[in-house]
Amino acid sequence: MPNMSLKKNEMPSQLPDVRNKNFAEVALGYSEEQAFDEAARCLNCKNKPCVAGCPVGIDIPAFIELMKTKNYIGAYKKITEASSLPAVCGRVCPQESQCEGKCVRGIKGESVAIGRLERFAADFYSANNEEKIADKINPCGIKAAVVGSGPAGLTCAGELAKNGCKVTVFEALHKPGGVLVYGIPEFRLPKAVVAREVEGLKAMGVDVVTNAVIGRTITVDELFEQGFDAIFIGSGAGLPNFMKIPGESLKGVYSANEYLTRINLMKAYDNESDTPAKRAKNVAVVGGGNVAMDAARCAKRLGAENVYIVYRRSETEMPARLEEVHHAKEEGIIFKTLCNPTEIIGDESKTVKQMKCVEMTLGEPDDSGRRRPVVKPDSEFILDCDAVIMSIGTSPNPLIKDMTEGLDTNRWGCIVADDFGKTSRENVYAGGDAVTGAATVILAMGAGKTAAQAILQKCKK
Numbered sequence: 001m002p003n004m005s006l007k008k009n010e011m012p013s014q015l016p017d018v019r020n021k022n023f024a025e026v027a028l029g030y031s032e033e034q035a036f037d038e039a040a041r042c043l044n045c046k047n048k049p050c051v052a053g054c055p056v057g058i059d060i061p062a063f064i065e066l067m068k069t070k071n072y073i074g075a076y077k078k079i080t081e082a083s084s085l086p087a088v089c090g091r092v093c094p095q096e097s098q099c100e101g102k103c104v105r106g107i108k109g110e111s112v113a114i115g116r117l118e119r120f121a122a123d124f125y126s127a128n129n130e131e132k133i134a135d136k137i138n139p140c141g142i143k144a145a146v147v148g149s150g151p152a153g154l155t156c157a158g159e160l161a162k163n164g165c166k167v168t169v170f171e172a173l174h175k176p177g178g179v180l181v182y183g184i185p186e187f188r189l190p191k192a193v194v195a196r197e198v199e200g201l202k203a204m205g206v207d208v209v210t211n212a213v214i215g216r217t218i219t220v221d222e223l224f225e226q227g228f229d230a231i232f233i234g235s236g237a238g239l240p241n242f243m244k245i246p247g248e249s250l251k252g253v254y255s256a257n258e259y260l261t262r263i264n265l266m267k268a269y270d271n272e273s274d275t276p277a278k279r280a281k282n283v284a285v286v287g288g289g290n291v292a293m294d295a296a297r298c299a300k301r302l303g304a305e306n307v308y309i310v311y312r313r314s315e316t317e318m319p320a321r322l323e324e325v326h327h328a329k330e331e332g333i334i335f336k337t338l339c340n341p342t343e344i345i346g347d348e349s350k351t352v353k354q355m356k357c358v359e360m361t362l363g364e365p366d367d368s369g370r371r372r373p374v375v376k377p378d379s380e381f382i383l384d385c386d387a388v389i390m391s392i393g394t395s396p397n398p399l400i401k402d403m404t405e406g407l408d409t410n411r412w413g414c415i416v417a418d419d420f421g422k423t424s425r426e427n428v429y430a431g432g433d434a435v436t437g438a439a440t441v442i443l444a445m446g447a448g449k450t451a452a453q454a455i456l457q458k459c460k461k
Contacts, residue, residue, distance in 0.1 A: 002040055002041065002042075002043060003037060003038075003040035003041045004041075005041060005109075006108065006109025006110060007109065007110050008038060008041065008110045008111070008112065008113040008116075009030065009034045009037055009038045009113060009116070011027050011028070011029075011030070011113075011116055012027070012028040012029070012030070012031075012034075013026050013027050013028055014026055014028070016327075016330035016331050016332070019187065019331065020297070020300050020301060020331035020332060021301060022187075022301065023185065023186045023187050023269055023301060024186070024187060025186070025187055025188070025190050026187045026188065026327060027091070029116075029119060029120060029123055030116055030117070030119075030120045032070075032072075032120075032124075035067060035072075035116075035117060035120040035121075036067065036068070036070065038112065038113050038116065038117055039064050039067035039068045039117060040068060041105060041112045041113075042060075042061060042064040042065075042068075042105075042112045043104065043105065044061045044064070044065055045061065045104055048060065048061055049102040049103070049104060050099040050100070050102050050103050050112075050114060051099070052102055053098040053099040053100075053101055053102035054082075054098060054099045054442075055098065055442050055443055055445065055446030056082050056083045056089075056155070056442065056445050056446050056449055057082050058079055058082040058083055058099075058118075059078060059081070059082065060099055060114055062078050063075040063076075063078040063079050063117075063118075063121065064112070064114075064117060066078055067117060067120075067121065072120070072121050072124040072125070072128075073124070073125055073128065073129070075117075075121040076121040076122055076124065076125035077125075079118060079121060079122070082449075083155075083445065084154060084155045084157075084158030084159065084197070084200075084201065084445070085151065085154060085155065085158075085197050085445060086118050086119075086121065086122040087119065087122035087123060087126065087193045087196065087197060088151070088180060088189065088193065088194065088197060088441065089115070089118060089441070089442060089445070090115050090116065090117075090118035090119025090120070090121075090122055090123075091115075091119055091188065091189050091193070092184060092188060092189055092441050093115055093440070093441060093442045094321050094440055094442070095114055095115035096111075096321070096322060096323075098442065099114045099115075100112065100113070100114050100115065126196055137161070137162065137163075137164050137204070137205070138164050139164045139166065140163060140164035140165055140456075140460065141164075142160070142164070142165040142166070142229050142230065142455070142456070142459045142460070143165070143166045143168075143227055143228050143229050144157075144160050144165050144166070144167050144168075144228060144229060144230045144231070144232065144455060144459075145167075145168055145169075145170060145223045145228040145230075145231045145232070146160075146167060146168070146169045146170065146231075146232045146234065147170050147214045147220075147231065147232065147233045147234060147235050147400070148169075148170070148171065148172075148178055148233065148234040148235040148236055148432075148434070149169050149170075149171040149176035149177055149178050149198070149208065150177070150178025150179045150180060150234060150235075150236050150432065150433075150444065151178065151179070151180060151234075151432065151441045151442075151444040151445045151448065152232075152234030152236075152431045152432025152433070152434070152444040152445065152447050152448035152451075153169055153171075153178065153232065153234035153235075153432070153448060154169070154176075154177075154178075154197065154198070154201060154448070155444070155445040155446075155448035155449050155452070156232045156234060156429075156431070156448035156449065156451055156452045156455075157169050157201055157206050157448075157452075158201050158204065158206070159448070159449050159452035159453065160452045160455065160456065161201065161204040161205055161206050162204065163452075163456050165455075165456070166205070167205070167206045167207070168206075168207040168208075168209060168228075169201075169206060169207065169208045169209065170209050170212040170214055170218075171208065171209065171210045171211075171212060172211070172212065172213045172214070172235075173210065173211070173265065174210050174211055175210065175265065176198050176208050176210060177191070177194040177195070177198060178234075178236055179236055179238075179433075179441075180194045180441070181194055181264060181265055182257075182260065182261040182264050182265040183257070183260050183261070183264065183291065183294070184260075184264065184294065185260065185263065185264055185294050185297065185298055186264065187297070187301075188294065191264075213399070214233075214235070214399075214400055214403075215399035215400045215402065215403035215404070216399060216403070219403050219404065220233075220400070220403070220404045220407070220425070220428065221404070221405070224427075229427065229459050230427045230428075230429065230455045230458070230459055231427065231428050231429070232421070232429045232430065232431070232448070232451050232452070232455065233400060233415060233423075233428065233429070233430040233431075233434055234430070234431055234432045234434060234444070234447075234448055235396065235397065235400055235434045236396070236432060236433045236434055236444075237394040237395055237396045237397075237414075237433035237434060237437055237438045238257055238394060238396075238397055239394055239395045239396060239397045239398070239413075240255030240256065240257045240258070240390065240393075240394050241390075241392050241393045241394060241395060242255070242390055242392070243286070243341065243390065243392060245341060245342060245343055245344065246343045246344065247343050247344025247345060247346060247352075247355075248344060248390070250344055250346040250350055250351060250352050251346075251349070251350055251351040251352065252278055252280065252351050252352035252386055252387045252388065253344060253352060253387075253388045253389075253390065254277075254278075254387070254388070254389045254390070255389070255390050255391075256285070256287070256291045256292065256294075256295045256389050256390060256391035257291075257394060259277060259295055259298070259389050260291070260294060260295060260298065262275050262276070262277040263277055263298050263302075268302075269298075269301065269302060277302065278386075278387050279302050279303050279304075280299065280302075280304055280385070280386045280387035281304060281305050281306070281386055282304065282305065282306045282307075282308075282384055282385040282386055282387075283296070283299040283304045283306070283307045283308065283385060283386075283387045283388075283389065284308045284310050284341075284355050284383060284385040284387070284388050284389070285299070285307065285308065285309050285310065285388075285389045285391055286310045286311075286341055286388065286389070286390050286391060286392060287309075287310075287311065287390070287391030287392050287393075288309065288311035288313065288317070288318040288319060288320055288337075289318075289319045289320050289391065289393075289438075290319075290320045290321055290324055291391045291438075292309060292311075292320065292389075292391035293309070293320050293321075293324040293325065293327075293328045293333075294324075295389045295391055296308075296309055296328055296333045296389075297327070297328055297331055297333065299387070299389070300331055300332060300333060304387075306334060307332070307333050307334065308333075308334045308335075308336050308383065308385070309328070309333055309334070309335045309336065309337075310336050310339050310340070310341060310355075310357065310383070311335070311336070311337050311338075311339070312338070312339065312340040312360050312373040313337065313338065313360070313362065313370060313371070313373050314337050314338055314362060315335065315337050317362075317370045317371065318337075336357075336383070338359060338360045338361065338362075338373070338376075339357045339358070339359055339360065340357060340358055340360055340373065340375070341355050341356065341357050341388075342356050342357065342358055342380070343355070343356040344356075344388055345382075351386070352385060352386055352387055352388055353384075353385075353386065354382050354383065354384055354385065355382070355383045355385050355388060356380065356381075356382055356383075357380070357381055357382075357383055358375050358376065358379050358380050358381075359375075359376040359379035359381070360373040360374060360375060360376060361373070361374050361376050362374070393437070393438055394433075394437070394438045395412055395413045395414070395437065396409075396413050396414055396415065396433065396434045396437075398413055400415075400434075401413065401415065404425065404428075406424055406425050407423060407424060407425050407428065408423065408424040412437060414434065414435055414436065414437055415430040415434050415435050416435075417429065417430045417431065417435045417451075419450070420450060420451065420453075420454040421435075421447060421450055421451030421454055422454060427458070427459075429451040429454060429455060430451070431444065431447025431448050431450065431451045432444035432447050432448060435447065
């Protein structure tokens with residue numbers, strides 16, 4: 001019998017006043033009893049609206065049906081038919097606006113907790129299978145290079161490897177995982193989970209080369225000279241944007257990318273780290289997306305007394321996931337919405353001391369459909385802070401574009417690619433944030449999968 005409860009099973013988690021002082025994972029995951037009970041809420045709809053909301057096309061009712069029989073290993077394998085990173089997606093995908101947003105149970109109650117079930121299946125598989133043994137795959141003769149080991153690159157590599165391609169992934173940093181390791185904090189996505197997914201790809205025969213900066217260490221043209229038949233560029237969007245207001249060059253001003261990289265990849269929360277991050281008393285984070293929430297929550301964990309989210313629109317317009325906003329508030333982050341910085345003020349040592357802001361009101365909608373923020377007259381005020389973290393978006397690094405002849409980009413520096421990932425260069429494909437600008441993990445994965453399918457279709461002819 002289906003479970004007709006209108007409420008999904010709550011996700012067990014650390015208490016707010018405990019977790020805001022450590023970097024351990026906040027959400028603790030379902031027990032087997034909770035997972036089984038939640039799976040029973042799925043009605044196994046014939047038209048599968050949830051699948052239409054999944055960028056990688058996971059057969060969601062099918063994997064949940066397997067969970068209803070307690071075949072959790074089978075559920076995991078069903079997920080991996082479409083997704084190369086189930087343990088990652090189960091943790092960081094915005095399911096509420098995608099698969100769960102299409103769930104019919106959400107019409108008169110809460111949707112099925114699809115993401116939490118995906119995470120359970122992936123974690124159960126990991127806990128009960130010590131080693132991933134890849135199925136024997138017949139080589140197809142295609143040799144492909146993947147630039148970047150973030151969600152787009154890893155997904156493309158996995159899809160190609162499953163179809164017999166010889167794949168080499170090139171990563172600029174010293175650890176594979178891209179934004180999954182340098183951008184998303186440990187308390188949301190443990191790095192051991194990412195490493196486990198990468199090891200799964202290696203078990204399929206994927207080679208991973210780190211410390212390889214494409215455009216500097218080796219160029220796209222040189223990769224073709226080495227015999228690669230196709231190249232996928234999934235290098236992300238790691239170039240931070242700034243507001244261009246006075247004081248942004250003061251000591252104590254970070255881009256969110258730098259701040260999170262220091263913490264996530266370089267373990268700056270460890271006092272013995274070689275790459276420290278300032279342990280400030282009052283921190284202002286400018287922006288309202290998931291990255292801003294991550295930076296603010298990290299600052300709190302580093303011991304800040306007051307951490308402010310400064311965002312020029314209202315909370316309704318915030319692009320961050322509702323869950324992340326909720327967790328940030330629980331942890332004591334202070335939200336100063338309808339506010340915008342105009343200047344960062346320093347002391348005699350050119351270190352951040354204060355931030356000058358103005359209050360905003362919302363006018364007519366802009367091109368994004370959100371109401372345009374307008375300065376409220378005579379509303380200037382001073383916010384005391386000794387660190388400022390700018391989280392107002394990122395752009396692709398221009399290095400690959402500048403060092404690759406004939407690769408078209410748009411005015412924002414994003415690589416131009418069609419719906420199948422094909423670029424202006426023959427046999428060069430691209431996807432993820434390198435094409436769209438900063439977006440979600442699952443959209444990047446969808447782009448990587450689509451490009452892989454296009455590569456296979458083109459190169460197998």
